[in-house]
Amino acid sequence: MTYEQRIRQELERVCGTEEWISIHCSPEDPEAFEVVLIARVGSETVLAHSFDTLGKPNGSRSITFEDIVGVTIGGYYLDSLKILRDTMPEKIHVPVDGDGHEGILRAAQKAGLVVSLRLEEETVQGFVREVGEGWTAISEIEEEEGGDGGLRIVSLDEAERVFIGGKDEMRLAALFRARQMRDSIG
Numbered sequence: 001m002t003y004e005q006r007i008r009q010e011l012e013r014v015c016g017t018e019e020w021i022s023i024h025c026s027p028e029d030p031e032a033f034e035v036v037l038i039a040r041v042g043s044e045t046v047l048a049h050s051f052d053t054l055g056k057p058n059g060s061r062s063i064t065f066e067d068i069v070g071v072t073i074g075g076y077y078l079d080s081l082k083i084l085r086d087t088m089p090e091k092i093h094v095p096v097d098g099d100g101h102e103g104i105l106r107a108a109q110k111a112g113l114v115v116s117l118r119l120e121e122e123t124v125q126g127f128v129r130e131v132g133e134g135w136t137a138i139s140e141i142e143e144e145e146g147g148d149g150g151l152r153i154v155s156l157d158e159a160e161r162v163f164i165g166g167k168d169e170m171r172l173a174a175l176f177r178a179r180q181m182r183d184s185i186g
Contacts, residue, residue, distance in 0.1 A: 004065055010073065011041050020078050023048065024070035025063060033072065035081060054171055055085025080146070083178040084171055101156045105131045108164045114141065114173040116163040117154060124152050125172055146175025 022033040036048035052058040109128035130137040140149030
């Protein structure tokens with residue numbers, strides 16, 4: 001069996017099902033991929049429905065077999081993306097508790113929401129554990145897996161912006177909670 005025949009076999013197997021796969025189409029960057037549902041497998045092309053990093057539909061496209069450099073079936077990332085799709089709210093409304101960064105951080109702490117604290121060189125993301133005079137303590141969440149990244153104490157003098165209730169924050173919260181559920185059931 002040739003490479004193209006094997007790829008075709010796998011694409012035909014998942015065609016028309018709800019099984020998401022990752023298609024790799026960049027020889028320059030073999031780790032780059034697109035999450036898709038396969039709608040049709042033709043003689044030279046595949047019709048795929050794409051999904052963004054939040055598990056939401058992101059259009060459809062036709063891909064030639066010669067452009068496919070690999071496929072990935074199953075795995076933690078695809079499972080996490082499905083959880084995001086099924087559990088992420090469309091929006092969050094949070095009443096702010098006071099002025100400035102401290103006010104929004106206190107509101108996030110009370111509501112148990114993830115925040116993104118933009119510093120000059122990096123962004124700290126996680127749950128607010130404490131808010132003091134000019135500082136905060138954030139339980140960081142690992143970006144890829146939603147795992148515990150430890151406690152980070154940050155000076156608010158260094159904070160340029162604080163985000164709450166955005167897509168990134170909701171995505172991290174859903175990943176964190178999904179990981180907790182998975183870890184608790186083994």
